[in-house]
Amino acid sequence: MSKYIILLGAPGAGKGTQATMLTEVLGVPHVASGDLFRSALQKKTPLGLEAKKYMDQGLLVPDEVTIAMVRERLALPDCQEGVILDGFPRTLEQAKALDAALAEEGRAIDKVLYIKVPTEELVARLSGRWICRDCQAVYHTITNPPKQAGRCDACGGELYQRSDDTPETVRRRLEVYFEQTMPLIEYYTERGVLTEVNGNQSIAEVQAALLEALKD
Ligand code: AP5
DSSP: OOOEEEEEOOTTSSHHHHHHHHHHHHOOOEEEHHHHHHHHHHTTOHHHHHHHHHHTTTOOOOHHHHHHHHHHHHTSGGGTTOEEEESOOOSHHHHHHHHHHHHHTTOOOOEEEEEEOOHHHHHHHHHTEEEETTTOOEEETTTBOOSSTTBOTTTOOBEEOOTTOSHHHHHHHHHHIIIIITHHHHHHHHTTOEEEEEOSSOHHHHHHHHHHHHHO
């Protein structure tokens, strides 16, 4: 099965939800650029504080900063057999930098799984999303509620809503996605590595479709 995998999709498409499952099945780490920024912010590092200025507005953090951060993560020993990338790359510049970094090690992206979801569904998903502060498990008030409101089923941690999941910031994030990230669909289609998966079905059905796509 492919091991260098990108999950591509709009904010709210279900990348994080599905990556959690894929990482267990494939035995390779889940690397999410948004999580790396949020973790840096929690530690109040200069990178985290810089990223916050952009994240709060729904804008992309500059390529230079993002590429350096992800390259550093990919160089760690646990990423040597493969990785599930979530939220990176998001611009053509980032995609080219990733190709170059992997090529230096004689590697390449095996598969890009494009999770496609209609815009109105994305907005509904983000407005109902709750995340565990401790283990980052993702819930939804309607489609995937925790057993006890406000508490994580997995670890009992406190659930919170992301500050960039407000209606105005979500609108901006979607605009940025259509403008700056959608061109990657063509980029990876031309390279023959992209498979589109219908993300507008249940979490379990999307999961099955992704695993099927990885068998190709
Ligand atoms: P990031 O953290 O990457 O957020 P995002 O791409 O906007 O994606 P999300 O995490 O919002 O959505 P998701 O697809 O993971 O959906 P989820 O599984 O949670 O980026 C945040 C910010 O960081 C950016 O705006 C930018 O500022 C910065 N950044 C990050 N990467 C960057 C980069 N490479 N370059 C520059 N800047 C960068 O699911 C959403 C909800 O839907 C959940 O409630 C879930 O339970 C529910 N759900 C999931 N699947 C289903 C389903 N099939 N049916 C019903 N509900 C579902």
